[in-house]
Amino acid sequence: MEEVRKMDGSLQALSLPSVFLRMTLSVLCGGLIGMERYTRRRAAGFRTHILICLGAAGTTLTGQYLFFTLGQTTDISRLGAQVIAGVGVICAGSIILTQHNRVKGLTTAAGLWAAAIVGLCCGAGYYSGAVFCTGLIMAAEMLLIKLEYRLRNSSRERQLLISYDTAEALNRALAYLRGAGLYIVNLEIYNSEDPGRPSCASVILRMRRQLQLNELLEGMAAIEGIRFAQEL
Amino acid sequence: MRAIIDHLQAFNPASALFRMILGMAMGGTIGLNREYKRRAAGFRTYMLVCLGAVTTMLLSQYEYYQLLEIFPEAENGAFTDVSRFGAQVINGIGFLGAGTVIVTDRQRVRGLTTAAGLWACACLGLAIGAGFYACMAVGFFYVLLAIRFFPAIERRLNIRLRNLNLFIELHSAAEIGQTLIFLREKKVEIYDVELQKSRQADRVGVVLTLRLPRGARLVELLAGLSAVPGVLVAEVI
Secondary structure (H helix, E strand, O other), X not given: OHHHHHHHOOOOOOOHHHHHHHHHHHHHHHHHXXXXXXXXXXXXXXXXXXXXXXXXXXXXXXXXXXXXXXXXXXXXXXXXXXXXXXXXXXXXXXXXXXXXXXXXXXXXXXXXXXXXXXXXXXHHOOHHHHHHHHHHHHHHHHHHHHHHHXXXXXXXXXXXEEEEOXXXXXXXXXXXXXXXXXXXXEEEXXXXXXXXXXXXXXXXXXXXXXXXHHHXXXXXXXXXXXXXXXXX | OHHHHHHHXXXXXXXXXXXXXXXXHHHHHHHHHHHHOOOOOOHHHHHHHHHHHHHHHHHHHHHHHHHHHHOHHHOOOOOOOOHHHHHHHHHHHHHHHHHHOEXXXXXXXXXXXXXXXXXXXXXXXXXXXXXXHHHHHHHHHHHHHHHHHHHHHHHHHHOOOOEEEEEEEXXXXXXXXXXXXXXXXXXXXXXEEEXXXXXXXXXXXXXXXXXXXXXXXXXXXXXXXHHOOOEEEEEEO
């Protein structure tokens, strides 16, 4: 890190090589974070992260240029400070609210925002901070996502999809679930307009520990008027 | 030559005009590349955003020198902060960019790269306005690289990706059973299933978050899906 610092030269200079080094680092860091998001097919990919990271690096560089090179009265962190708010707004646009009032894309938005902060560090010449932060963002995205899925899978709330012919059949199925001592958290019904087609209900259950989901599904499928019951 | 460069680095009418034109040229070039792809923000959008950012920075410098002229003794007194105007550009263009982001009814986010590009352009516009040409040159190079040449990398990466989001449309939610059975048979991991009501009364949309098994071909999977009874639309989003 000390060598990079020497290579960067004095802060006052902000010479072309130093600007090049900072911006290149911001492209690399942004690209790395973006690449991971892209492989998971999230909304903000490779290029979005690079552009945000690069733009952020440009602001801290400009702030330093105004103060160190032009010697004007300024607060060198003022330009950079607005990045934190401005990128937050762009990220907010990428958050999806689904019909079921579920929020999607929040992690991607947070990652994009964090990439902007990495860009700020790069532009300011705080290389170690930028590299450490990128490494930790990558670790959070790549390792902890697995933990999150595991936690979710071990959650006691399960979503079932039940396909049935008549409302009575659904009632029988729900009675069966209650009979098994399960708590129904949420029930959503998709009625088919066409009488020939089966209707469908999505049920969120709170499972009991002793109960096997497969047995429960088999038991439900045996109920008269139920086409199938599946875990979603 | 040296004299000209020094002149352009200083703050005077000639350098102000030069910076404005430079900003417009940079924004226009980046915008042209977006215009090719028929994106929402084209040629003139980028040009105007860039010109605005350059002028903001010029304005704050003008005020700074104006104050120095009137109160020369207050050279170190903080009458104004030259980056105060520019800072708000960064925030403001964030809002402008957020307006270009669209969430479609298939839960697809579009226009995020446009927003990011517009925002990065505004940041570089500030650097130009301050006369920080080195920053502009390097930044312009990378923005162009990202917008023009990186899509090819994304496309190449696309083929090998195992995660995907799939949108399917069915006549009724009950028909999703067959789809799920088909996917489980193909050893596709299903992370998330989200049912959503469609605008058309007799249709239901489903957004699936999937992970393909090693060596699986997406095209084959889609072909198989289209044969599943009840599936009307299957689309990767």
